[in-house]
Each structure stands twice: as structure tokens, then as C-alpha cells.
Amino acid sequence: MFHKEKSIQIKNSASALYNNLSVLRIAPRRLTYFTVVHANVVNMVSASWDGLNYSHRQLQSKEPNVATSTSLIMQAAFCVLPSRDLLVVSSQKGIQMYESDGSIMVYWHALDTPEAPTEQAVFARGISAVSDNYICVGVSSGAVLVFDVPSKGSNITLSEVLEEHKEAITDIAAECSGSQERLASLVTADDGGNVCVWKSGEEFQLLNKIPGLDITCSSVKLWKGTVLAGYGNGQIRLYEAVTGILHAEVNAHARWIYSLDVAPFSGLLLSAAEDSFVRVWHLAMTPETNSVEIAHLHNECVTDTQICGAKFCDGDGYAFAVTGYDLSEIIRYVQS
């Protein structure tokens, strides 16, 4: 169903972090950007669709005007808004937002770090664009920061702080099916496996809380009102977002899941874990019963590799890319 294509070499190997791959497709320029985090550096590759041109860039997590500070990066993700695309980098020190090609930093938000080291680690993790003008980023305290992003310029402001989670945020996702009538616009997940469902707006509203069972939810997606969640015990669960009804439970992987992704136009789901497997699934909605079914389509095994990032390269799921711990390449697969 899929076959392996030529890999893209990156300057550094990928670190073992959840959701450690972000992809941005730029159709007008026939380019795709990829970002992979290595310790305190974001590796960006711009790949032309004809496979002939690759250009590389590296971004460090630095506070502006502080020469010696770098900190470990937890995640880098492209945020697509109607009027602009931004690259958001979340680290131990704070949150940086760049133009999507990584050329200019447009915004810096410092995390509140206490003077003396505390028992708990402090970091930002979990990034998503939401609705037309928000970017949400999670924090280790469980807070979710909501940033208001104007259609251009650097006048980005912190509009709200959502305080519902008590454990470190792992991942955040927005409704990606493009349909306007969905009530739930955002889903946030934490270390304890708790998943919160929100409606965006000037004030975000909590619609539902799906309790975890102390099993970390490391990756989450929201598609057609369905929460798709990947867990540390290798399970994928499908919930109806607003009600919390469990549609399906899959014993998908033998180890911790690190990444989930959805191809919104075709309903394909991608899951990747430390067990070295990437799996492709198909999601089918049955509108009469308002339920979702999941069927298995395909497996790929990346030998001796704990996978940390897996993303579709396009909305149909025609191709997907994978990163692994200690691997200095982005592996690509294309439908046959």
C-alpha cells in the first residue's frame, strides 16, 4: 500500500520527544518544510517536490538578547492560520514564534521560572493553531496559554490562560476536518491521560473532560468531533469529544505511542511508537449512529528505531514521513 521513498538527511539526529516532526506543505512554491528537534536545536529542511533541492536551517532556543542562554526544546510545530503560517518552538525557557521559514522571530514569551530550582521541571509542550486567530501552547504546570495572533505583524498577545489540567500538558490539537459546525474546536491532553475538550472564542469554554487512568496520553488529534488519543500503554482510543463516549479501543502498539496524525480529507490515521512500528488506519464515520469505526490498513517497521515523530505530508495521506531517536534522516513513504 505504501512503499519507502528516498529519505531526507538532517543535520542532527532526532531527540526522543513526543510528536517530534512537523510538516508544512507550501503548494504555490512546490515545497514542503520539515522540522525535527535535536536537544536545543530545531532542524528545518525545505524540500522541493521534484526532489532536487534541499535547503537546511537551524534554529536555537534562545532568549532574545541573552547570549549564553539556550535551553532544551520540547517541541516545534507549524501553525497554519488563514492569513499566515508560523513556526512555534516551545522549550524549557519559553515559547518562540517564527515566520514559517524560520527567518525571523516575531514573538517571545518567557515562562515563569522560579528563582530557585523547584521539584518539578518547567517547560512548554503541546502546540496548535485553533480557529482563525489563536495559537495554544501547553505548560508543565498543566496550564494552556492562548495567544491571540493578528493577521500580520508581531503584535501577538497572551489572551487567556486555561487552567484545568493539573499535570504537564503533552499535546494539543484543533479540529482539523475543516467543518465549521463542530462544537469542539480544541482538545488538550496531559501526563495523567486526562483529555479536555474546548470551544474556542474570546473566552474558551470547557465542554468536556475525559479522565485518564494515570496512563499518559502522549499524542492527540480531533477530527469530525472525534478525539483520537494515543497512550503510553500502546493503546489508541476514539472518543466522541463532546460527550466522552468511547467508540473504540485498539491495542495498537507494544510500547509507548509517540505520535498520531490524521489526514483530514481521507480519514487516514497514522500511529507511531517506541516499538519501531508505524501503522496506518482508516477511520469511517457512520452519521446515523454518530459513531466512528477504525480499520487497520498497513504497517511499516523501522528496524532498531524508537519512532518519535510521524506525520502525513498532505491532507489526503498520500505520503507520510517518520523520524526516530538517534536517526539523522526523515524517512518517507508514499502510496503505491
Next chain:
Amino acid sequence: MSVRTLPLVFINLGGEMLYILDQRLRAHNTSDSSSEKGVWSEGDRKRVLNDIVGTMFSKSFMDELLKPQQLYSHRTMKTVLTRLAHTSIMRLNPASMDRLYELMIMAFKYQVFLCPRPKDLLLISYNHMDSIRALVRDTPAVLNQVDETHRKVIEVYSTFSEGELQLLRQTLLIFFQDMHIRVSLFLKNQIQNPSGRFVLTTSGPVPSGVDVPGLIRTFDLRGREVSRSEFPPGGSFSGSVGDGSFELNGDRVLRLGRNLYRAEHPEETQTSRTPGAQPNSPPNPLAKEELNLLARLMGSMKAENVPTGERRFRISLFSTDQEEAGASGGEQQDTIQVINIQAVQDGQAALALARIAGEFADEEAKLENPSSSKGDELLAMMDDL
């Protein structure tokens, strides 16, 4: 990233160091040199191990480690571990220490990489502590310290959630990133590939608490199971073999962290760089916080009261002849490169390190007594190989 890595780092790296030292010192013991002076006695070996364990598990050292703080560079870790090794009567030359550190790091990397669940990091640490207990069982005072430390570790880490332990593991994986030094024992046991990467099998038991992949269950609106179907998961995973004990004593079940070295096979502790492999990034200047940590850790190591006039025994743990013979030109170049980096780029940091280390040097530095020292006999034996 996690601010609670140091205690586990030192317990596990220190544990590996003790396994290797134990094996190497036994290996020298079995040499059939006719001279009494050339052999490390059982008593010497035990003394070395007791001294190191005593310092590593001292309350002051452990208390420093238990403070929330970042995990710093390899250079800092190596400096502290060298100092730990030198709290005994043994003196390691720099080449030996480098090789020893490489072995320790690759062994711990292997354990962390293969760790089935984040919680099993604790079982790996407890395996090391169980083995350390066995090494010092004849010395009740030191054994007591190990027990106390074990209790403290259980107390601190049992409150960690799986998510927090995974963050700790991810922090350690960043620390080990891009290190692919080949270890002959691992290559022989086929847990490492010739490329230096570890083997990750797609068969065997799943971790405790995980189900074997392959099942899809669907539910109705009331939560009742409506259907089951199976999918081909690839690999051949089997059910979990049950949970190990997280108490002070008990069957850990997990084998990672147990002593892999056996005294009869000293060649198993050979390491080699993968040809062409470069150390990835040049060492950064040590941050102020890192130097502070180093000073605190060094200060907390109480040098055991060794009577002045006692000889220190120099030892070359690994045959330098074999290293050079087995190496490609690349390895020689790597060695030279490392030395260059140390001397040229980090002059300032090296000075700071030397100053701190110097503050704690005993008078032994003056006691270089070349004639009739065990170290020299050992070196002579090595040259004969």
C-alpha cells in the same frame, strides 16, 4: 527537562563502573605472574570496591545529587566519576578512564533505550544496587549506606508518575544521543549492531500493563462492547511476564542492569569507535551552574582517611596495545582530536576543572614511587600481551 536525573545517573553509571572494575581487577588476579607483587589480591580488590561504594553512597554525596537540578555535560560526569574512582587506592590513567567511561555510558544507554516502561528505570537502578550490595556484603558499614540510599531512592521516586519518569528517560536519552561506541561484549551477544546501534527486537513479552497488539474493540453508546476484530501487528509479541518488585529486596524480573561481565573474559570490555564517527558537537564552555554543581559534588565526597605514606596503585585497565592494533586510522584520529579539543578550545574550562579537582587532591600526588609499585608490574604485564 527533568531535574531529578542525577541520583539515577550516578547509581547506574557508578554500578556499571563497579562491575567493570570488579571484572578487570579479577582478571589481573588470574594472571600467572610468578611475582607476588604483580598481582592484585582479593583483599585489594575488595578494598577498592568498598572505598568507591562508600563514597558514592555517602549521605553527603547522595544529598547533593537529590537536589533538583539539570543534567550537565559528559565532561562534568566524567570528572566526578574519575574522582569517585580515585577515592580508592587505585589510580587510573586517562586512557583507561576514557575507555571506562565509554563502556559505562554505552551500557547505561543500552539499558535506558531498551527500558520497557519508564517505571522500569527504577528496576534497572535497583538491579544495580542489588549487585552493589553483593560486592560489599562483607563490609557492614558500607552495606548499610547502600541500604539507606536505596530506601531514600524508593521514597523519592515512588511518587513519580509514569509521565514524569518518561520525561526523566527522555532527558537521559538526550544525554546519550549520537553515541554509538561499539562494545565487544554487546557485539558478541548481538545486542549491538556493527554500526554501533542497539538491536530493538520486535518479539518477546510486552511490558507489564501493556496488551499484546492486534485487537480492535468497538463499543455502543452505553459502553457495551459491540464487536472485536484483529489486525496483523507484525513482529511476534507475547504477553507480559509480570511486574518486578519495587521494594528494598525482591525479584526485579527485569534483567537490564544486572552484571553482564564475567571474570573469565576480560577482552569483552573492549570498545571501539565506529570508523568515521565524530564526536558530534564541540564541548560548550561549562556554564556557571555546572561548575557550581561540580564543586559541590567534589566537596561532598569525603575522602576516606587513608594514612599518608600509603601507596596508590596505578592501573591501566585496558590494553593500550590492543586498542591501537584494533583501531583504524579513524580511531587514532579521534583520540588526537579529543586531546586537541581539550587543550585548545576549552583552556578556560579545563583550568577551572583542574582548579576544582586540585582543591581535593590528597598528598598522594607527591607519592609517585615508581619502583616496586603494583601499577608498574601491571603495566609491564600489559606490554607483554
